[in-house]
Amino acid sequence: MADNEDKTVDRREFLKGAAAAAFVSESGATGSAGGAQDHDHQIVPSDPTLRVKALESLLVDKGLVDRAALDVIVDTFETKVGPRNGARVVARAWVDPAYKARLLQNATAAIAEIGFASYQGEDMVVLENGPKVHNMVVCTLCSCYPWSMLGLPPVWYKSAPYRSRAVIDPRGVLREFGLELADDVEIRVWDSTAEIRYIVLPERPAGSERMTEEALAALVTRDSMIGTAKVDLTPAGERP
């Protein structure tokens, strides 16, 4: 064990150095973010674009990575996965009670059933919201998130305010999302500390009884599947 401890100290010392070297902090030119994210992006590295480009070029020249492989991964996450995947699962569960039962029983298998069979490796669990039970998901330790179904997590999900407060003050957090829950609603917060990935099955909104599965899927927002919002009749893409 002593050996191992020495190693971790070394790693830490190295990370300290790397933190200093990787980003010249404080005064850098703003580039990446801005807008609503200033709080989280207030210190921007002076030249992240150049530094990352240099690292990529080095690793390509050393034959450690293939640039085309990087392009494929970026493209996958920018264009091929996102909350639309999860929305299809939710809409199917709303229109097909037998599917919903399978989904709640074994989400990994039920998700694979509807064309996501290649999205392997995630142990998925689906949590059903109802009039008296509200589930919401957080990862207090890092950023665990069901990215095959929802895409990569938004900045707020990875931020200190959400990670710190979701478990101790879920009602206060939900209020900031515009969701006021009555005292008689039970809130279950799921802290994804292991390799189980959760998505919430939100309540089907009133007034949607005659809608097709496809139209229903268009109503389902990312936040409703994290459990920080409800679904209403506003299509997800038209929400502010």
Add this chain to the structure above:
Amino acid sequence: MNGVHDMGGMQDMGPVERERQEPTFHASWEGRVYALWRVLRARGGTWNLDAFRHDVERLPPADYLRMTYYERWFTWMIAKLVSTGDATPNEIETGVPAQGSGRATPPITSQRAADMALRRPTARRDVPAVARFTQGQPARARNMNPIGHTRLPRYVRGKAGVVVLDRGVFLFPDTNAHFLGEKPQHLYSVRFSARELWGESASTRDSVYLDLWDDYLETV
């Protein structure tokens, strides 16, 4: 490790700030860092997920809080590449391989990247392990403060809950992060009442569920 990453229950971190129509990546370099991370990690060995998490947790606390998400990743990546001998600080600074250094064949082709982009290496292990708890059994999260990696958050240590489900056998991050073996064991969904965690001001109805490994729990 009782690090700054273990945020559950901390207060005064400010409001949750949301961005409308948030892009997947806020700048192209973030996407490149993400993709580099995926491709490098796919090489296996010491690039395991638990070791990565632990390295990030060990960033100096002020840096951890100050940096954006992908800044942490980039910082980690540079340190990792140097510690594994894959690159020298000078090479990283210049972006040019040292003279005479060899050229490898990239292990991850674009075809393989397409196959693996949406797959995770599973942490589930198909090996027998003794389950010390059963569904419905009360259990207490151990009061432990390891200096290494753990997925047992501080806010739940010493608290009593109820095992609601046995999720099966998973590798144990506390040992895997330090390359001390996978130590596969049962993982349980455990329910803790908000009152147990936060005291009398908490709602009597609410609760927090965590997935906890056998080694994190003791009988009540």
